Amino acid sequence: MTGSIIVNNLAGLMMITSLLVIGAKRPVASCWFYALQSLVLVAIFATLSQTLDAPQLAMWAGTAFATKVILVPLIMGYAFRKLSDPTADGGVISPAVLMLAAAVIVVLCWFVVEPVKLPMVADLKPALAVSLGHFMLGLLCIVTQKNILKQAFGYCLMENGSHLTLALLAYKAPELVEIGIATDAIFAVIIMAVLARKIYRTLNTLNVDQLTALKG
Structure with missing residues (x-):
């Protein structure tokens, strides 16, 4: 099995883990499913490092493992462990519709990337389509989702999608770019966790339908 086939299959697995992240009740x-997804992302980086002969991606894999697989899930798990609001479960669309939407998004993204004529991604267009679809699924x-915690996870899914896109198209970017991506995710998660806990302590809800006004 060639490296490109492995990467494309792992990218597809990332979409499945995204649905698990969104669909999980607790x-x-x-957090566990996000850590699993990030581990898949690390495996993609490691495989791309060998396939594209890009040692930079080996460093990306190590950084992603430390931040996305370990640090971010621990921060979110600790911050969210006692937050619960049954009224915020579910979303505007059902899980079945969400899965259908994910499939449609990936197909549409395939049509977007199909005209791309870059030698480095000639065999990795499925992974590139998934990376864009992954970003859009996080936005969706x-x-x-009515639960503000799920919206925080949506940001994390968007970030993983953009990270994969960058690895496929700009893996020779300076190490400073990778450091910026890693620290951006950590600080964003910390800020969202603090805000979610503050909202829950103040209003005793995680339902965005109840958050209709902002007060200073």
């Missing part, structure tokens, strides 16, 4: 379970999660 925030801690979503933010728009359709």
